[in-house]
């Protein structure tokens with residue numbers, strides 16, 4: 750798939766088929782994440798790949814905006830060391846994963862991490878040292894139907910040439 754096809758097809762998808770995603774595909778997603786730009790090239794990220802149903806269920810119970818994790822085939826949890834630009838770096842990695850998932854025909858959704866009240870609990874469940882910051886959890890699975898991109902603000906509305 751061309752980059753612009755993936756950009757125009759990517760959508761948050763929260764319904765998944767009851768079908769696993771291969772280890773190779775999950776590795777490809779993390780590979781896309783680690784190729785993101787990072788300030789001063791520190792690559793502060795760590796990625797935890799979850800496929801264990803019991804853990805996905807626990808996370809679905811912990812994260813009110815991520816209840817659909819219980820249907821997902823997998824979840825990639827993005828953590829970063831607490832650097833100055835941890836959030837930008839981790840977000841760039843997250844978006845890379847979402848675009849790679851679209852490219853592979855997978856469905857995915859960004860679930861909030863940073864600043865959420867459940868950060869500590871998620872870290873504890875996954876055995877992650879307190880010093881690492883939770884950036885995002887990305888649910889992954891096979892779409893039930895063809896994903897549709899939501900209506901967006903138009904290019905002419907958001908583009909400003911030379912000044913606002």
Ligand SMILES: Cc1cc2nc3c(=O)[nH]c(=O)nc-3n(C[C@H](O)[C@H](O)[C@H](O)COP(=O)(O)O)c2cc1C
Pocket residue numbers: 759760761762763814815858859860861862898899
């Ligand atoms: C920082 C961030 C946090 C998000 N957190 C959640 C979340 O916790 N649960 C959820 O269902 N969607 C979450 N989303 C997905 C947004 O709801 C979604 O991107 C938005 O509605 C636009 O839809 P689209 O991704 O299909 O374009 C998050 C997205 C971002 C960028």
